[in-house]
Amino acid sequence: MNRGKDINIASKCILNGDIVVFPTETVYGIGANCFNIEAVNKIFKAKNRPNDNPLIVHISDFNMLNKVACDINYLEQKLIDKFMPGPISVILNKTDDIPLCVTGNLPTVAVRMPSSDIARKFIAMCDTPIAAPSANVSTKPSGTSIDEIYEELNNNVAYFLEDEKCDIGIESTVVKVIDNTIHILRPGYITCEDLKCITDNVVYDNKTIISPGMKYKHYSPNTKCILVTDDYISKINNLDNNIKIAVMVEEKNIDKLIKKDNMYIINLGFSYSDIAKNLFKYLRDLDNLDIDVCYIQELKNEGIGVALMNRIIKACEYNSI
Ligand code: TXA
Ligand code: MG
Secondary structure (H helix, E strand, O other), rough: OOOOOOOHHHHHHHHHHOOOEEEOOOOOOOOOEEOOOOHHHHHHHOOOOOOOOOEEEEEHHHHHHHHHEEEEOOOHHHHHHHHHOOEEEEEEEEEEOOOOOOOOOOOOEEEOOOOHHHHHHHHHHOOOOEOOOOOOOOOOOOOOOEEEHHHHHHOOOOOEEOOOOOOOOOOOEEEEEEOEEEEEEEEEOOHHHOOOOOOOOOEOOOOOOOOOOHHHHOOOOOOOEEEEOOHHHHHHHHHOOOOOOOEEEEEHHHHHHOOOEEEEEOOOOOHHHHHHHHHHHHHHHHHHHOOOOOEEEEEOHHHHHHHHHOOOHHHHOOEEE
């Protein structure tokens, strides 16, 4: 069996040039020794990931930082001091040692130190930084437990290092300092307000040139999803009765729905943290239900809601009513 809790086996696979799925506090990663080009290429193949979409390099401690990044400026250092270890990836100038296949040919590298103990122990035991994107086939929602992703990745992965379901459930906030301003390239669990503890100069930035990953289809189940905005409860209550639908709504809204035979209700949860923890699993589960369309209520675009809406809008492939 190539899954279990053995960090020893997992790190031996990495040193062997193979790839390993491992837990972090955000989502599971699919990792390789970042200095081994052949191993890194196995990640792109396993995920069917476009080569210009760069990987995040994961470190276990601050001693590993200078193996991957250089010329760190004042604001970047403040981000590192305040938020690492934690669910943030900071784009920094890469060292010459980091192969260009890791960074999609960019001169920069995304660096992340997970707060998950198991993740850091695993990386420390490998004694090398680990290049790892989220563990999922490209276009699918990221995996938050091994069960969600085992089948789709099993053929190409040497070992699945198993832990509980990920605490946070959505990916890290990706940030880059440009001209003394923090640019949020991908919203995540660390919010704009959190980042403002460091400087008031924080902006959302979804220019695809800076973060190549943002231009690709992502988080999409096979089932068609549609975002329902504004007066979403009455829109859902007035939907066509002829097709089998699922609706994803916050717990507080369930009682307001008019229940119908052809409607499958998915309770997103109470707090936005609950929603983050379960969203990707709920999206994946849709493909096992016998439904034609899933309608997802909009969330408030503030705090972690910004990151959740970013994922939901993509899951819906920009369709909304
Ligand atoms: O929480 C996470 O970040 C998870 C866990 C496993 O650490 N990883 C993750 O990786 O979500 P991935 O590959 O699915 O997303 C990485 C994002 C992509 O949007 C990519 O384009 C961006 O980070 N990125 C990576 N390196 C970059 C760089 N040098 N410049 C700009 N964007 C970069
Ligand atoms: Mg991903």
